[in-house]
Amino acid sequence: MQGYDKYAFEPFAVTVDLAVFTIREGGLRVLLVERGEQPYAGRRALPGGFVQPDESAETAARRELAEETGLSDVAGLHLEQLRTYSEPDRDPRMRVVSVAFTALVPNAPDVYGGSDAARADWLPYTEHRPGYAPLAFDHDQVLADAHDRVGAKLEYTGLATAFCPPEFTLGELRQVYQAVWGAELDPANFRRKVLATPGLVEPVPGAARLTGGRGKPAALYRAGGATALHPPLLRPEGRS
Amino acid sequence: MQGYDKYAFEPFAVTVDLAVFTIREGGLRVLLVERGEQPYAGRRALPGGFVQPDESAETAARRELAEETGLSDVAGLHLEQLRTYSEPDRDPRMRVVSVAFTALVPNAPDVYGGSDAARADWLPYTEHRPGYAPLAFDHDQVLADAHDRVGAKLEYTGLATAFCPPEFTLGELRQVYQAVWGAELDPANFRRKVLATPGLVEPVPGAARLTGGRGKPAALYRAGGATALHPPLLRPEGRS
């Protein structure tokens, strides 16, 4: 780690890859692009790009997130580093080290294909997809790791609110858990646990309620300031 | 992410930094080296080094771990990627992206200073050290992140056994939790919870017991195959 010459080493390219999730129609979706060039032309891949010389990986990831989703307000979105993938042969062209991130987007708008010419879509996430074509590079692994991380963080953090708009009902919040975990939750028990957890959510003043849907109108809540949950909100069974 | 020239970008140097923990005299210790060169000459730092062109970050981390600790059997040690630090100015000399790892070592031998000329020591980890000189680079942050991760993983994985020799008593295992969490645990309740968790530990056949210490001889156990704990083994209070 001492006295080194910046050209004495094989140059590493550093990129970011993004696993961007949203909830749509009660199901978990992930943002995937279709590659236009070799290698892996025509394959689906996670959006991503190079880290520029003057930015950190986090900055690059947020820039890419804005470019790929077309969202203007990307500052408030949840973005979290997942891990770094550095196998020497993960990109056949040259040595690429990729820092993977997970992002959570509420109310995702349709995407038109971002900065690259490649198409981009919100595709349903299905954990074990037998018939699906594998993603480019090691992105199947990255995506699986990202899903594991998000599912685990729902248990002991208030992360689920990042999938919701600023004001939401407990039913919407419950759908987040159900979509990510792929499990049914009892509405009454879920409500009791969420409200018993200090700082998870707080009611919107003025007894605001959401009408227009079916059934009894639900009360509206905002995200609370809590990041760590005590006690955790455990998922039903020993799923991965 | 298409058609790029390997010299069209500022070359990034990629390094690994290691936060290596062990338990000694009932307390948590961390392996720190003393830097011999600028910048930060004389400061303590986490051990680490460059990733070579033909190795992954994980491979580089394990190689550095062997070099710095002087351990011959480094294959079975717990080594886990923490996160990647990529702020553009984190190293004043050039652009360095560092992948940080956490390693757990049982029965740590003394270290003589590794491949670098710098001295290396197992220093007590004290979470809030007011009077201590800060570490080099952003290593205070890295070390704090590593400690958080290890503490959290003790709760819901069988990680604690990685701090223990192949055969250990429940008292030794309890000391691991106490050292990392900085909290006292009731021996009887700890025993009940550990034995009630399937796959955490298994008794050594032949009713082997450890004698020679004070008190009643304790039964010996081995690490079980469980990686995830159901239910988790929660720490006493809402500590960080």
Add this chain to the structure above:
DNA sequence: TCTCTTTATAGTCGTCGAGACCATTAAAGA
């Protein structure tokens, strides 16, 4: 040798959280 200290191990008891389940309320839709 006898006693004290230390640590492991066993058991008890009260509290609390969690899941299963039922009942009621209030809206939309036919």
Add this chain to the structure above:
DNA sequence: TCTTTAATGGTCTCGACGACTATAAAGAGA
């Protein structure tokens, strides 16, 4: 109006956990 749907409120039981007490088996010191 009647049915359907979803939110909300309540009860019950079980199991986990923390606090606590008791017993067993070794070393240390008198």
